[in-house]
Amino acid sequence: MDFKYVPSTCPYCGNGCGVNLVVKDGKFVGISPWHRNPVNEGKVCIRGNKSYEFVNNPDRLVSPLIKKGDKFEEASWEDAYKEIANAFKAVKGDAIGVVASARNSNEDSFVLKNFAANVLKTANIDYCGRRCNADAVKGLADAFGNGATTNSLADLGEAKAILIIGSNPLEENPLAGRRIILAKLNGAKIIVADARTTATARLADLHITCNPGTGVALVNGIITAIVKAGKEDKDYIAKHTKDFEKAKAAAASCTPDAVAKAAGISADVVTKAAEIFAAAQPAAVVTSAGAGSGDLIRALANLQMVTGNVGKAGSGVNLLRGKSNAQGAADVGAVPGEGGLTVPAMIDAAAAGKIKALYVVGENIASAGAHVSDALSKLDFLVVQDLFMTETAAKANVVLPSASFAERDGTVTNAERRVQRIRKAIEPVGSAKPDWQIISEIAKAMGHEKDFAFKDAEAIFAEIAKIVPAYAGITYAKLEKPEAIQWPAAGGVFGTAILYTDKFATKDGKAAFAAVEYKAGEAAGGEFPLAVAAQWPMGTLSTKTESIMREWPEPKVHINVEDAKGLGILNGAAVKVTCKAGSVEMVADVTKDIKKGVVSMPVSMGVAAVKIEKSAGGN
Missing domain, CATH: 2.40.40.20 (Barwin-like endoglucanases)
Known part of the structure; x- marks a missing residue:
């Protein structure tokens, strides 16, 4: 009997938990704890623990499929590539769209970006998860200089107060939730803003049942109450930030009474939250990219600057992610080029007949609703690369079988900027291949062999490290230890656990307050109560x-x-x-x-x- 453990990274949420894949006689049969991994210290939620089940699911795609009439027929890779190459060559660049995935590896997304730019000649590339990440990432970048989480997940255990808004970590990102439990055991006060009594809310010392869409009002109300009480960190604001007065003025209308009316809560709750947060040092904010609008993220950044809670353990804006490589996909450039379309814009363009062909790698965009499905039906040509026959794949002209995370090598970057390895543990099912390899072989079929002659995933990562400044100095060899490396890599030796301990990544080194005003969104009532x-x-x-x-x-x-x-x-x-x-x-x-x-x-x-x-x- 052949039995081994292969260290890897969970393919689900953006926590990036370390796991050991258990392989018996060439088959992925289970998960074993990887206690040295600092993200989860051997603990795994049900998704990671049962990840071998989807890898072994009999519904996996095992060979290329070409649609003949209304039915798919199995095809050779050579025939599939020929079909795709001919179709793509017949379409002008701006009429082609490319959809990447926040679940694909850094290597996959990097090769796909280069394929879009250099082979298809299109700026229309985006990853599907970015539609719920873009505003949040931009908010952090505008405030601090980097569109990324400021701290490490482990830091949450050192916080003396934690404000959780737009997120339910105990259920959505359970191992981040574990850090919040540890913080509470260490005496931290937990504030949760959520209309639901979730598992996370049950942990709270103060549960604020605010109406959906009123997060900005609540955060502005907390800031206003802190400033009114004279509890702002004046020294930090003066030395490390700019435009405080503008932010203060914009938040001023959010008095406790005004917030109470908008959010459907008691005014006393706003004051209490401000007192708890201002009294705690350090204090952290936890939110989620999917639930956090740009305004909410900027308001949270304002709160952390007002209280001096940036650049130290137990503080910062901690942006949790829904998919395993949401951070990495952006890092390596799977985003629209100049004049390029986002995923929603590509869908609209397809519906209008302006996008003629679409290449979707690892995303089931049709699940977003009938409008997407209808738009896909209007395409002249659709290629889908995935593990399963999804709703999107069912509409494709050609479907290509991808290798799973257990069947390939590569890297992913978690929400705390930790670049980690995924390692091949078993052979791919059928004739499935890693996504970067499929993309490279399509490029070769279109006459671009020289630029896509990658030997393996490690060779691709070497190119990433040359081009992406934050990854400079990182190599596969330096990622062998379970601690891996958090970017920026400080020469690839230790990495950076906490951003902005010295200065911000802005031109002048200072963080920028934003004048964030609360704007009431669509209210329930009338026909939709x-x-x-x-x-x-x-x-x-x-x-x-x-x-x-x-x-x-x-x-x-x-x-x-x-x-x-x-x-x-x-x-x-x-x-x-x-x-x-x-x-x-x-x-x-x-x-x-x-x-x-x-x-x-x-x-x-x-x-x-x-x-x-x-x-x-x-x-």
């Missing part, structure tokens, strides 16, 4: 994991018991959820753990207000 709080949806990997589907077999809409009673809806009943964009049927979870007037459903719905009614034939 229920506000929506975002719920993390399950994606392709989770739905192909048997253990996860047993626990969460279907998406649910969580509704307050009083709202449900008024609508005549029973727990477990089928209901119709309607917004301006359309309707969907779901199962009702009637609960006391959500604020009256608010419902929670998967974030992919992307709506602010809905109405709910009993489904035809439902209870």
Whole structure:
């Protein structure tokens, strides 16, 4: 019997937990703790622990497929490449779009970016996860100089107070949630702003049940209360920041009473939150890229500058990520070039007939709704590269089988900027290949062999380290230890655990306050009386994991018991959820753990207000 452990990185959320892949007789059979990895110290949530299940799922794509009429037929790689090359050559660059993935490795995204720019001659490249990351990343970059989390996850354990807003770490990023539990055990005060009584909210010393979309008002209210009490860090503000007065003036209208009215909370709660946060040193902010608008991120950055909570352990703005390589995909350039289109803009352009061909690598964009599916149907040519026959792949002209994270080498960069290895543990299923290899071979089929003659993933990473300044000095050899390296790499020796300990990455070395004003969004009322709080949806990997589907077999809409009673809806009943964009049927979870007037459903719905009614034939 052949038995081995192969150290790697979990393919799910942006925590980047270290895992040991257990391989028996050439098959990936389980996960074993990797205690030395500093991110999770051997602990793993259900997703990482059961990751071998989707890798071994019998629905995996095993060979290239070419659509003939309405049906797919198995094809050789040579024939698939020929089909793709001919189709891409027939389309002008600005009529082609490329969609990368925040789950692909740095090497995949780097090669795809170069393929788009140098072979397809298009600036239309974007990664799907960026649509919920872009504003948050820009907010951090504008404030501090880098569009990345300021601190390490382990730092949370040193905080004396933690404000959590727009995030539910204990359920969405569980090993980040563990650090918050450790902080509480060390005496930290936890403040959670959420209309739901989540697992994270149950941990809170102060749970603020603010209405969805009022986070900016709340944070501005906390800032205003701190300044009014004279508790701002005047010395830090003077030495390390600029434009404080502008931010102060913009936040001034958010008095405790004004925030209470907007957010549906008590004014005393705002004052209490300000007192807790101002009294704690250090204090940290935790939010999520998907839930954090640019204004919210800038407001949170303002709060941390007001209190001097940047550049030290237990402080900073900690931006949690939903996908394993959301940070790395941006780092290596899988973003629109000059004049290039974002993913939503590509979809609109496809619907309008301006984008004629699309190359989608590792994303199921059709799951976002009927408008995306309709737009894809208008394309002349669609190539999809993935592990499974997703809704997007079903619409493709050519489908190519990707190797999973356990079947390839590469790197991913987690939310705390830690560049870590993924290592090949088993052979790919069927004739599946790593994404970078497939992309390179398509390039060769289109006459660009010289620029894509990569020997392996390590050779690609060497190119990344030459071109991406933050990665300079990092090599595969220096990533062998479980601690890996956090960028910027300080010559590739130790990395940087905490940003801005000396100065900010701005031109003048100072952080920039922003004049963030609270702007009320779409309010619930009239035809759509229920506000929506975002719920993390399950994606392709989770739905192909048997253990996860047993626990969460279907998406649910969580509704307050009083709202449900008024609508005549029973727990477990089928209901119709309607917004301006359309309707969907779901199962009702009637609960006391959500604020009256608010419902929670998967974030992919992307709506602010809905109405709910009993489904035809439902209870």
